[in-house]
Amino acid sequence: MRILNLLLGLGLLSSALSANFTATASNTTPPQWQNNKSNKYIGFEYPNGAKNAISITFDDARESQITVGMPLFEKHQVKGTFYVVPNNVESQLTGWKKAVSYGHEIANHTSNHVCTGNFEWLRVRGLGLENATLDWIKQDIEKANNYLENKLGVTPTSFAYPCGNTFVGRGVDTRSYVPLIAQQFQFGRTWNDETANNPNYTSFSQLTAIRLDGQTFKEIKTVLEFLKGNNSWIILAGHDVGENGLYSVDKDVLEQLFVYLKDPKNGYWLDTVNTIGSYIKHHRKAP
Ligand SMILES: [Zn+2]
Structure with a gap:
């Protein structure tokens, strides 16, 4: 009997939920992305017949990027985007000056690299985005610039959001700092996403x-x-270069990747975030 009651209860609950969902869906249809009700795939053309664009980025200006990474980028004549x-x-100023003259893109990753204070290495220093304000993060970004x-x-x-976190504050006082990035930079990049950027759709202030x-x-x-x-x-997006690790790219894997992405038959255009992003901004067919 108890089970029957439970099943009846679940049945009522699920019909209540579906009625609720129907009502919500009919009242809040999301705006159409294109002025085309079918939302058909509209395609995108890159230079030289490439089918996809790809950018290799590294974060934090870690020492191994200069000592191990840069010689590999130069050997394969590849330009990357470095969020520093x-x-x-x-501590590696000469190396970073060389990276600039080589043509790498040097980009902003804030001054204090503050993410959620759930990271103990921040919390023990009294830092955490939950306790930060929009004014504070704005100043921290300007300091780095x-x-x-x-x-x-x-x-x-x-700009790359440290740890991919895009907020300040907590609870009802939480604020997004994406609009700030949209005002101050051409491109903002998150981290650890599961999908790539659709050139006709992506928001340039939250690139995946x-x-x-x-x-x-x-x-x-x-x-x-899977993503192409x-x-x-x-x-x-990577961090250290050398051995394979949780926050480190294997140097041999990086070289194999360079060779693969530069081979025209694989259909990739490999360049910096600024170069590819600017091209897409000027050639996209939707907002
Ligand atoms: Zn970082």
Whole structure:
């Protein structure tokens, strides 16, 4: 009897839920992305007949990016986007100046790299986005821009949200700082996403990024195959370069990836976030 009651209760609940869902759906149809009710795939053309665009990005200005990564980028004549924090740049300043003259994109990753205070390494320093304000994060970003302008002569056009976190505050006082990034930069990149950027749809202030750390070349190729529909722009994001690790890209895997992505028969256009993003901005067919 108890089970029967339970089943009856569940039945009532599920019909109540579906009635509720129907009512909600009919009242709040999302706006159409294109002025085309079928939302058909409209395609995107990259230079030289490439089917996809891809950017390789590294975060934090970690030492191994200069000591291990840069020689590999130069050997394969590849340009990357590096989201740097001033303190780490300062300890390898000559290397970062060389990276600028080579043509890498140097971009903003804030000054204090503050993410959610659930990370203990931040919380023990009294830092955490839950306790930050929009004014504070704005100043922290400007500080990094000033440093890069003074020391490297670079004015960043791209930004990567530390840890992919895009908020300040907590509960009802939570605020997004995406609008701030949209005002100050051409491009903002998140982290650890599961999908690539649709060139006709993506928001330039929340570009998605796929984890590059800790993967074999075979695993990366599987991910690329999965993501390459609809002429997507795939942004890969790593941290250290050397051995494979949770926050480190295997140096041999990086070289294999360069060779694969540069081979025209594989259909990729490999370049920096700023170069590809600017091209897409000028050629996209929707907002
Ligand atoms: Zn970071």
